[in-house]
Every structure is written in C-alpha cells, then in structure tokens.
Amino acid sequence: MTKYIYSILALIIMAIMLFYLFFVLDNQKSVTGYLTSELIYISAQTSGELIKLEVKEGDIVNFNQYLFFQDLASEYNHYQAAKAQLEQAKFEYADVNKGRRKQEIDELLAIRQIAVNTAEFAKKRHERIKALREVNFSNAQELEDAQEKLLNAERHIAEIQARIDLAQLPGRDDAIAAAEWRVKFAEANYEEAKRLLLKKRVRAPMDGRILKIMYRKGEWINAGAPVIQFLDWSLVYLEFYLSIQELANINIGDSFNAIIAGTNQEFNAKIYYISQEPEFTPPVLYSNWQNSDILYKVKASIPAEIIPDIKLGVPVSVVLKQAYPFPTIGSKFYVRQPIHN
16 A cells, blocks of 8 residues: 555656646756946037046946036136125126115205204394384385295205205116116026036936046046946846747737846846847857747846946856746746846
C-alpha cells in the first residue's frame, strides 16, 4: 500500500515536471531591451565667463537648485543703476503730486497773516470814521479813504489765499502724466536688468541627475552653448522590440511585473508606446530567440522611486511568458524584466 502511494506521488511529480518543461519553459522567450531616456542639455542663456560650478558629474539635484554661475559684474551694475533710476522716478512722481515745498507754503501763510492783521486794522478804522461821520466829526473824503483801504486789505487777503491754494495743488496734468510714464519706463528697465542678472545664475529645471559637464571654471561660455547634460527622472523608460506575432498579444496600457536581477525588488512597468512602423533589428538586440529582421519598438514606463538607483544603457532581459495552450488561461502574456547593474 505504501509503495502504491509512493508510486502515485512519483507520477504526479513527473507530470508536474513535464507540464513545466513542455508548457511553461516552452512558452518563455527572452527579449533583450534596455533602459534609456531623452536627455536634456542645460545651456547658458547669455555669454560670459563661468565663475562657479555648484554641482559635479553624477550629482542628484532637485528642482530650482543652483547649477552654475557666470560672471555677473556688468549685469549687476546695470541692475543697480536701473534700481536707482526707478527710485528716482517714483520720488519725482510723488513730488509732482504733492505741490510746492512746505517752506514756500509757510511763507505764503505768514504773508496772509500780515494781510489779515492789516485788514482788521482797516476795518476798525473804517468803523471809527463812519461813527464820527454820523455826528459830523469827519468828512466824506476820510470815510471813502477808510472804506477803500478796507476793500484793498480784503482783496489782498483773497489774492494771497488764492496763491496758497494754487501752491497746495499738485502739478499740471501733463507733468503728472509725464512723471507716471517715467516711472513705468524705469520699472520696465529694472525688470529687464533683473531678468538678465538672474540668467547668470542657472538653476535645475526639474529633479534629476548631472550626467556630464562640458565646461570648467574660468572658461568662456557663448550664449546658447550647452553646459550640462542632464537626466530628467520623468523621461526614463524601458525600451524593447517585439515581432509582429508577439505584438498581437499586447496593448498600450498593459502592465507587467519586473524584477531587478540580483535583488528581490519587484516593480510594475506599464506599456505606453507601441511603434506603428517596423524597424530592422538593432544589432545589439539580435539573438537566437530574437532573430526576426523586422521588429516593432515598445516603450514602458517604470516607477519613479527606482529610477535614481538604475543606470542608463544597461541591457535588460525581458522574459515574455506567453499564454498556456488552454482556453481558461487566455492569450495575454506577461513580462519579467531582470536588470543587471
């Protein structure tokens, strides 16, 4: 009985092994791919001497981090001059809106006070002569003279008050408009000087890695010349090639599991691009399994958190697990992606 059970178990094990050999291994095909990216070249926006490098090749940098500085003495002087011109224009605009200086207005107020005192004295004299005229102790000529002096004193007060009101008014409309335009011009000149100054301080446009530095401290950089070769994490992807027969089993949006060789780290990749035009097999990808002359390029995105730990250009062995020949399994295949560091 025991031997019978052992025989049954041996047959089951042999059946499983045969199933694995004929249906699992036979349905696996290794496709060679690699990790690649669209590289970015960070250039100098203006000509000038490279005076400082804030990074070195291989550094991981964050968005808006300083990368390098160019000589900015000329731009800084222009910035300071533009700033001073803007402050002067604003002061002149404020001054033309305030009217005359305080000292001039104070002087007019003092003259007005003298005129008021004179008018009060003329008024009292007029009232006194008028009263004497009523009792015939003064003649008509004296009354007319007193009345004339009172009227002159009152007109003098009105004249001085008009001068005070005019002095307290702001400048003419055209003078105010001209001062306002000078402020706007100075502001534009200041912003342009500030922009040119900031161009001498180049920052990282996004998170990534410094791959190569083309200039060193002290060298002259022409405007537009690439200074740093930069890797943007978001542009890294897995690229591999499939034959027309294999292509029939995949679609954009399909996900597959992947494993980094030598580790237990698994991640999920997602196909986002399938070429519509065939290509001849790249020589580096030609193998016994992948010997079709015509292939189609496939690109797959990989998780952002693993990108800083990988290297571009490393060969990637992509294992396609094709569907088992049973209706219940389906026709979709999966990709396992060992990556050799």
